[in-house]
Amino acid sequence: MKRSTLGSFLALPLLAFGSASCTTVQQIRVPVVRPAPVDFAGGRTLAIHRFAGSDAGSLEGDFVRALRGATNPATGKPGFEVLDRSQVDHLLDRMQGAGSTEIDTKGKELLARWRSVEVILKPTVAEHGVRETVEVTPQVNAKVFQGVTLTRQATAVVRLEVRALDGKDRTLDQVELVGRAQRTTKATNGKPASIDHAALLANARAQVVQRYLARVMPRREFVGVNLYFDKTLPDLQVGNGFAQTGDWQAAHDSYRTATEQATGELAKVRYKALFNLGVALEFTQRFAEARKAMQDAFRLEQDRIITAELSRLARREKDAARMRPQPQNATPGQ
Structure with missing residues (x-):
């Protein structure tokens, strides 16, 4: 069997084991900016x-x-x-x-x-x-x-x-x-x-x-981000494609459509759309909305992928607050 490179590995579906079932997810690499150790x-x-x-x-x-x-x-x-x-x-x-x-x-x-x-x-x-x-x-x-x-x-x-x-x-x-x-x-x-x-x-x-x-x-680094996909919700994969190119707003719109479609027979996979929507909101720095979407997803499916992303969301929100410009009349240290 030919050994995959790291790059091809990240482009393939991964198996992530949640608390309830085995769920197929896709992992992408996303650039993020971290605040300086001393700001x-x-x-x-x-x-x-x-x-x-x-x-x-x-x-x-x-x-x-x-x-x-x-x-x-x-x-x-x-x-x-x-x-x-x-x-x-x-x-x-x-x-x-x-x-x-x-x-x-x-x-x-x-x-x-x-x-x-x-x-x-x-x-x-x-x-x-x-x-x-x-x-x-x-x-x-x-x-x-x-x-x-x-x-x-x-x-x-x-x-x-x-x-x-x-x-x-x-x-x-x-x-x-x-x-x-x-x-x-x-x-x-x-x-x-x-x-x-x-x-x-x-x-x-x-x-x-x-x-x-x-x-x-501040420094730029790459992180691995998990996204759900499901053949019954094509808009999830469309959104994932936008996310791979860094167009998180277009990804958000596709995930929003997927959440609207996830009713009736598709309600059982609604958590996937909610989670992906939360990730898109996170990477457009709408942190409060992102947290709510991920929490709603977790109420439907207690998957550790969701809890891991909630933890990262909390860190990224703190990072964004540290890098936010202070008012002109603010005193450093306050």
């Missing part, structure tokens, strides 16, 4: 202070560019408006060069934006360097000395501490991030090739930056 209480405007510590220049540039370029997968828009201290320093340099204490219109706008920031990041570079060693290993064959092998190993370590504060100097988050990159070269009876320290450090810095983005940015 700064909804704050979207970041001000980045000067990086403290030695050798901070390269990491500071990488860090600022990455945050400015990060896109929120839920909106397709930049995740943050990012201000960095170099902008203020540039303004002060211009004023000093002109021998003036007057601030032009652009300068006033910049300072006003700094005063209105919701989150202030204070990074400190605790470590940024490369350690290199050369190890000598004698080569002996039948107790006869054959020479030596020299092993050169370089390890880059970048350690960054980032403290996030709100506008009232209260700590929102504090984390230490570490990036490591290593390379080894060898040579027998000769000098091992040199190792590019700058490239190793760039690799380690990139790790640190990506770990911070993973901490503060």
Whole structure:
């Protein structure tokens, strides 16, 4: 028997055992957006202070560019408006060069934006360097000395501490991030090739930056979603087809039609239409309606597929609330 791949497996009907009977369902993969582990209480405007510590220049540039370029997968828009201290320093340099204490219109706008920031990041570079060693290993064959092998190993370590504060100097988050990159070269009876320290450090810095983005940015992931189908309710399969393409509103309309058809002789499969309708409502973020449809389905058929989706619905509702923009006059942390 030929082994199925995971992709073909997910496209096939699955057997899910409920409490009452064996029910055929179809599983599809659905992209969802999960909130960031640290969401700064909804704050979207970041001000980045000067990086403290030695050798901070390269990491500071990488860090600022990455945050400015990060896109929120839920909106397709930049995740943050990012201000960095170099902008203020540039303004002060211009004023000093002109021998003036007057601030032009652009300068006033910049300072006003700094005063209105919701989150202030204070990074400190605790470590940024490369350690290199050369190890000598004698080569002996039948107790006869054959020479030596020299092993050169370089390890880059970048350690960054980032403290996030709100506008009232209260700590929102504090984390230490570490990036490591290593390379080894060898040579027998000769000098091992040199190792590019700058490239190793760039690799380690990139790790640190990506770990911070993973901490503060929402992420997209795929989840498996079960949907019922039944040959006596063709609109269920029509809706499942729409769901596979991501058109949850069209799927909703087909499932709604199926629930209206599931009367009389078809009442025994009405729970399938109600459940699928609830899933479509869930993925269009109409959570209260989704919960009611799934609960109605569960009253008709106590299938564990339904209880599992109700649990996910509760989690997704909480996730959506966390990612919902706060009112403009809200204070981060409230």
